[in-house]
Each structure stands twice: as structure tokens, then as C-alpha cells.
Amino acid sequence: MTRTRPPLGYWTGFGLVLLALAVAPLVLPEFWRRFVTEILIWGLLAMSSDLLLGYTGIVSFGHSAFFGLGMYGAAMALLRLHPASLVLATGAGLAAAAIVAAVVAYFSTRLRDIYFAITTLVFSQIFYVVIFTWTEVTGGENGLAFRQPPLTLFGWTHRFTPTTLHWFVLGAVTLSYLVLRRVTQSPFGMVLQSIRENESRTLAIGYDVKRYKIVAVLLSGLFAGMAGVLYAVQNKFAAPNFVFFDVSANVVIFNVLGGPGTLVGPVLGAAVFFVLRELFSRYFTEYYLIPVGVIFTLTVIFLPQGLLGALRRPLNQ
Amino acid sequence: MLEQVAIQLLNGLVNGMILALVASGLTLIFGIMDVVNFAHGDLYMLGAYVGTTALAVTGSFWLALLAASVAIFWLGVAIQLVALRPLLGRDPLTTILATFGVSLVLQNYALWQYGPAGRRITEPVAGHFRLFYLDYPWYRVIVAVLAAAILAALWLFLKHATWGIWIRAVTQDRVMAAAMGIPVPLVHTAVFGLGAAMAGASGCLSGPLVGVDQTLGLGIILKAFIVVVVGGMGNLVGSVLAAIFISLLEALASLWVSPAQAVIVSFVLLIVTLLGRPTGLFVPTPK
Numbered sequence: 378m379t380r381t382r383p384p385l386g387y388w389t390g391f392g393l394v395l396l397a398l399a400v401a402p403l404v405l406p407e408f409w410r411r412f413v414t415e416i417l418i419w420g421l422l423a424m425s426s427d428l429l430l431g432y433t434g435i436v437s438f439g440h441s442a443f444f445g446l447g448m449y450g451a452a453m454a455l456l457r458l459h460p461a462s463l464v465l466a467t468g469a470g471l472a473a474a475a476i477v478a479a480v481v482a483y484f485s486t487r488l489r490d491i492y493f494a495i496t497t498l499v500f501s502q503i504f505y506v507v508i509f510t511w512t513e514v515t516g517g518e519n520g521l522a523f524r525q526p527p528l529t530l531f532g533w534t535h536r537f538t539p540t541t542l543h544w545f546v547l548g549a550v551t552l553s554y555l556v557l558r559r560v561t562q563s564p565f566g567m568v569l570q571s572i573r574e575n576e577s578r579t580l581a582i583g584y585d586v587k588r589y590k591i592v593a594v595l596l597s598g599l600f601a602g603m604a605g606v607l608y609a610v611q612n613k614f615a616a617p618n619f620v621f622f623d624v625s626a627n628v629v630i631f632n633v634l635g636g637p638g639t640l641v642g643p644v645l646g647a648a649v650f651f652v653l654r655e656l657f658s659r660y661f662t663e664y665y666l667i668p669v670g671v672i673f674t675l676t677v678i679f680l681p682q683g684l685l686g687a688l689r690r691p692l693n694q
Numbered sequence: 695m696l697e698q699v700a701i702q703l704l705n706g707l708v709n710g711m712i713l714a715l716v717a718s719g720l721t722l723i724f725g726i727m728d729v730v731n732f733a734h735g736d737l738y739m740l741g742a743y744v745g746t747t748a749l750a751v752t753g754s755f756w757l758a759l760l761a762a763s764v765a766i767f768w769l770g771v772a773i774q775l776v777a778l779r780p781l782l783g784r785d786p787l788t789t790i791l792a793t794f795g796v797s798l799v800l801q802n803y804a805l806w807q808y809g810p811a812g813r814r815i816t817e818p819v820a821g822h823f824r825l826f827y828l829d830y831p832w833y834r835v836i837v838a839v840l841a842a843a844i845l846a847a848l849w850l851f852l853k854h855a856t857w858g859i860w861i862r863a864v865t866q867d868r869v870m871a872a873a874m875g876i877p878v879p880l881v882h883t884a885v886f887g888l889g890a891a892m893a894g895a896s897g898c899l900s901g902p903l904v905g906v907d908q909t910l911g912l913g914i915i916l917k918a919f920i921v922v923v924v925g926g927m928g929n930l931v932g933s934v935l936a937a938i939f940i941s942l943l944e945a946l947a948s949l950w951v952s953p954a955q956a957v958i959v960s961f962v963l964l965i966v967t968l969l970g971r972p973t974g975l976f977v978p979t980p981k
Contacts, residue, residue: 413739436787436790436791436941443849450720477907482966484965484969485954487972488972490786490787491730491787491790491927492923492972494730494787494790494918495919495923496964496965496968498916498919499916499919499961499964499965500961502957502961503958503961506954506955506957506958507958509954510952510954510955518869543866570766573724596783598912616754620914626794626798627789629794633791661806664802664803664806665802666798666801666802667799667802667806669796669798670795670796670799670802671795671799673791673794673795673798673821674777674795674796674799675790677788677791677792677795678780679783680791681784681788684956694737
């Protein structure tokens, strides 16, 4: 197979979307700016899950554990360490998520298909129960609140404004996207995709499928933890309901709506979900999940590739 | 202490029978059509709600129980026809996703229709009997017996009734069953309805024991998943045994830790099972 250069169209589109997202906080009113920032963070979480769902072909119903541990890791570092440091908080959040991901990966990858999905779900509920009941450390039901840390790089300190925070999030998400894209196109990513297409044959060729899956879950957990750190920094708190099943469920919804196996699809899925939520809350108030659930089921039946399914090939070049 | 253990064992047995009813519906559906029904807990929850409505209308708990089973049976049939029949032959994972969407709709429908405040079904049998130092409600014992009777009826149905034999045939070999003239699509729909009806009935039965609210579904589906995996996917007897086993363990654990933490016992049991015997604890020969 000859390796073609990435198409010009792809990078033009990439640049345009990035530019639009960078300009967004300057032109949008406060509510919508925050809206876009949150979509980016949830999008990163969904993107991390896409590595499993879209590329490896295994569904995780437990991404809230990684997200929540990223959140709590960052929160604890910010509360315990003085002076509070964003870099250390990020490191702590990623470390916490990675440890949890390692545990989950070790156990859940011994199983296939639905068993994997159920195990991840059960693990996330274990961590939820632990966080919810271990009040002395995690604040229990109230969670942990803290002050937003400044960004300190090489002796230069910057206090976040909403706009610069948006740029910070955008930078982190873009960087994560590029890394994940590189991973999925690497030989390692190719093996993951071959596991998705035919697990037994991949095993028969001689790849250690289980080891590849463990690394995939670890990587996925790490990026989910990053999303958790960003969310904690933006909202200045960590709360147990972000470790609950709802978050994992939303992540699956984002993926299926946007198009698994495209990395940007899940981000689009998150955007569509939140726009739908805004739209439907006007008519259905808090019952907006009824129409969302209907749309979700219809997508599974009639549009299994998601909204960006048609663009799957160009997006992976 | 010994008395506490005895009481907890009885509690565990009662909870186990309800759980067995839910889990055997789930495992029946999985066994016959490789569908992991994520909405199963919500069917249980809706069964309890239909029970409250029917009880308010008819005034009789037993009529309400019947109404809940019948209503949830038809709801199950509708779900199967609309959401699952188009997915026949696709990856089982897509059925998890589709039923997950259904679960979202059902859960929020219940919230919309019945409001966020919890409800209670009054016990149809108010009597108590003396058990060591406390008055134990007869109703709990009746629930366990009734659930056992339903399971026994299911077993007889599967063993002897024409439809029961069809169901077993389709479970064993879908293509061969179709070749023998069994209406396979109809059997699929009927089994989904049957499993749903069992969930609805157990929801209504457990209504007087726990409050009824729209989050009931997630709690029970998690446990039912654990039961089904521990008992062996698609294995009916296994899931009944596993349901009782897990409920007994949890009941005993709650002697020492809070009920919220007792849940972890079943989580740990699941993980141990998955590591040691992924095909289930109660399966004699793994395939």
C-alpha cells in the first residue's frame, strides 16, 4: 500500500473549523461561549471513547469512571498542594484516570462484546459508590469545590478569563485530537481496526489481541481523564454525579449520533446533543430526553454510521 | 446476632425471588435472540407505575398485578416490533444501543407522566407474624412464593406447551426451527413480550416493598445484568440460582456495611466470576 499525502481538502476543513472555534468566544454572547467550551470538553470525552467504540469495536458503558477520576484527581491536587498549580493538577488527574483505566482494562479486556460493556458499566458504578460514600476524602454527595488555578508556564502566569479558558480548552482538545488521529493511523491503530473487523482472524494472524485492547482502554481512559481535568478547571468543582452512569450513557449517545470511527464525529454528536437539548427543553422542559431517545434509536436503526458516516473515509486519511 | 442473620437471610430470599423474575426474563430474551435488553429495568419500573394506576382505579392489588403484566407484555411486543425487528441479524452490540435509546424514552416518559415524587403501593396483605424480635410482614413471604410460582409456571410452559417447545427450539437453532415451520419472528416477539411481562409483574410485586420512582430501572438492571452474567448468559436455572445467591450475599453484607456499600459485594462477585469462569458459575459445561 502506498502512503498518500493527506488530502488538501481535509486540512482546509480542519483549519476552517479550528478558526471558527477560535473566533467563537470573541463574537458569541456569554451563554453560547460557555456552551461551545463545554461541547469541546464533552467532545474530547466522546472522542476518547471513540477509540474503543469506533476503532476497536468494543462499547464502553463506563467512561464516567475515567472522566470522574480525572476530575477528582485534579480537584484534590488543587486543594492539597500550595500554591495550586494547573500543571500538577493536570498530572494528578491524568494519573488518577490512568490508574483506574489500568484496573478496568486489566479486568474488562478478558471479555468480549456485551460482557465488556457490562464490566465497564459495573466498574464505573463501583467507583461511583466509593466516591459517593467516602465522604472524608471526596466530599461525598457535595463533591469538592476549589478556586480556578492560574496557568503558569516558564515563570509566566496568566489568570484565565472566559475567553482565554476557551482557547486553553480548544488547544488541549485539538492537541488530543491530533494525537488520537496519529494513533489511529499508526500500525497500532491498524491492529485495533482489524480487531474491530474480525477479532478471531486478528488473533489467528498472531497479534496479542488482549494486549492491544488493554493499551486501547488505557489510552482511552487517559484522554477521558484529560476531559475530566478540563471540566473540573472550567467549573471549579468535582461532583459525584459526574461519575454516575448518565455521563457514560451520554458519551455513547454522542458517539452514535455523530458517527463512531471518525474521532470528530463524536464531537459533532456532542454538539448536536446539546443543541437538541436546548431546542427540546423549550417544549419538553426537563423531559427533553424523550425526543432525544427517539432520535437516538432511529439513528441506531437507520443511520448506524452516524451523521459523519459518509465522511468516514476522508476523515481517516 | 444469629437472629439478625436469619432475618437477613429471609430478606435476601425475598429480594432474590423478585430479582430472579427480572433476570430470567432478561436471560430468556438474550438466549433466544442475542438481544441485551437495556430497557428491561425500565419495563420493571413501568410495571410498578402501571400497578399504582390500576390499583387506584380498581382498588384491587391482584387486578393491578394482572394489569401491569398485560400492559407491559404489549409494551414489550411494541418495542420488539418497532426497535428490534429491524436489527435482526446485526451485531448484538447494536441491540444494546437501540434498547438503551428505548430505556431513555421510557424513563423520561415515567418522569413526565408520574412526576419526580416517589409513590407507594399499599400492601394487599397487611398481616405480620412474629419472627424473633420483629413483626415480619406476611406480604414479603407471599411475594417470594408468588415469584416462585410464576417461575415454576414458566418452566412448565417451556417444557410442555407448544409455544414453549417452539421457544426452546428457536433458542437451539434458529434456522433449523424456521425450516421445521416454526414462525420464528413471531416467537421472537412473543418471547420479548413474555420477558417484559415478567419484569412488569415483578415491578408491581415489589412496589409495596420499595418506593416507586423512575430511577428504579437503573438499580435493578445493573443487578439483573450481574445475575445474568454470573448465572451464565441465556441459562434460566443459572440466573434464578444466581439471583438468590447474590441477594443472600448482599443481605448478609448489609449486616456490617450500609446498603449502598453492600452493592459492592455483588460487583466483586461479578468480577471474580468473570475472571474465573466467564461462562457463568452455574453452567455445568462451558461451550
